[in-house]
Amino acid sequence: MKQFYPLTFEPIFKERIWGGTKLKDYLNKPISSEITGESWELSTVPESISVVNSGEFKGKNLNELIDLYPKEILGKEVFNQFGKQFPLLFKYLDAKADLSIQLHPNDELAKARHNSFGKTEMWYVMQADENARLIVGFKENSNREDYLNHVENKMLLSILNEVPVKKGDVFLLETGTIHAIGAGIVIAEIQQTSDITYRIYDWDRVDANGKGRELHTELALDAINYKTTSAKKEYTSIENKxxxxxxxxxxxxxxxxxxxxxxxxxxxxxxxxxxxxxxxxxxxxxxxxxxxxxxxxxxxxxxxxxxxxxxxxxxxxxxx
The missing domain is CATH 2.60.120.10 (Jelly Rolls)
Structure with missing residues (x-):
């Protein structure tokens, strides 16, 4: 009988306009770039499939393992629900600069538009510089017309909710929630297996050619949750529990x-x-x-x- 064991994988590094070097400084990741924003730890997103880095299965990717041993790896209930799909994506993120303000569609919209899962995600704050903050949802309930009016008049930030953060904070970002990770934060992120993001504001950043990143203003309109949201999760840790x-x-x-x-x-x-x-x-x-x-x-x-x-x-x- 096959002997299964705890599996670790080669990290997949992603350079980002907002990335830095904290993945090396804090997490000892072997990054070689000054703008590494993400370390994908466990992924079956196409073109970014995790590969086992030790033991008998070294060199096999996660999809190959699941194909060979679906119930042993995924579990009976997960297999019954998702078949041979690995349903989650795990990352560490280093935001040296503010990420774009964005949101993710729900399962229904993502399936119809992109043949993908939606993207519910959670953040665990591993490190935060002084005065670091996140953007999460609206300050007050809004609506499509009011939102568009603020976008067109470059006043979007005035209606969004900024939240100060510290190490140990947890946030659950349900689909449709406008959000952004602010500068100076390292985060562990757990999310559905999806790479669908609607970017709605990017701080007017441009590349060396004076070109900004694509915005998804129209796509976002039907996906946004215009009501306020309480994304922060309160908890009390207890040693060894x-x-x-x-x-x-x-x-x-x-x-x-x-x-x-x-x-x-x-x-x-x-x-x-x-x-x-x-x-x-x-x-x-x-x-x-x-x-x-x-x-x-x-x-x-x-x-x-x-x-x-x-x-x-x-x-x-x-x-x-």
């Missing part, structure tokens, strides 16, 4: 403040992903031991149902 912070239809995220050891017992219904956002930990499975550091992301195949975490770390624990 798995605390729920997000429970939405697409994924469930718990936070473990590890300061000794925690036994993880799970079902084989879903895979689990662990993101080490601070510190380091050892994962003990049977007589096998695996060591993980800040910035590591681990895919636990669904068939691994019991293991121990030991160390001092902050760990995000994600299932479907």
């Amino acid at each position: 798995s605390i729920s912070v997000v429970d939405c239809p697409y994924f469930k995220t718990n936070i473990i403040s590890l300061n000794d050891e925690v036994l993880i017992d799970k079902t084989s219904d879903s895979f689990m992903v662990l993101m080490c956002t601070e510190g380091s930990f050892e994962l003990v499975f049977g007589d096998q031991k695996y060591m993980y550091l800040t910035g590591d992301t681990v895919l636990i195949p669904a068939v691994l149902t019991s293991f121990m975490l030991k160390g001092t770390a902050t760990v995000l624990e994600i299932t479907v």
Whole structure:
């Protein structure tokens, strides 16, 4: 019988106009660019498919593994719901400058327009400079006409909600929510497998040729949630306990403040992903031991149902 084990993957780096070097400085990622904005940790987005970097499956990509062992990797319930599709995308982001103001369509719109999942996502703030902030939704309930009027008069920022952030903050961005990550923030992002973004404002930035990035003003109109939203998730961490912070239809995220050891017992219904956002930990499975550091992301195949975490770390624990 095939021996499954915790899987790690080669990070896929993305240069962005707003990127920097914190993925190297804080997360020890081997980036070679001064404008690396994203490290895609677990992805089956076409052209960006994660490849296993160690163990028996080294060199195989995630789609190949799922094709060979769908229920063992994904889990029985995930397979029943999604077939051989990996439903989530995991990233670390470094915003040296403000990201564009944007939003994502829901499943229905994304399917009709792009044959894609929608993009519900969550952010865990790993590091934030002083006075760092996010943009999340509207200050007050708006509507299509009022929104367009503010866009056309270059007054959009005046109706959007700015939120100061600090390390440890969690936000759930449901589809349709206008949002932007502000400068000076490193974020762990968990989202549906989708790369569909409607950009509505880009701070009037232009490239070396004086050309701005494409805006999606018309596409966005039917996708926006014009009502105010409370995206921030409040929670109280407890040492060596798995605390729920997000429970939405697409994924469930718990936070473990590890300061000794925690036994993880799970079902084989879903895979689990662990993101080490601070510190380091050892994962003990049977007589096998695996060591993980800040910035590591681990895919636990669904068939691994019991293991121990030991160390001092902050760990995000994600299932479907």
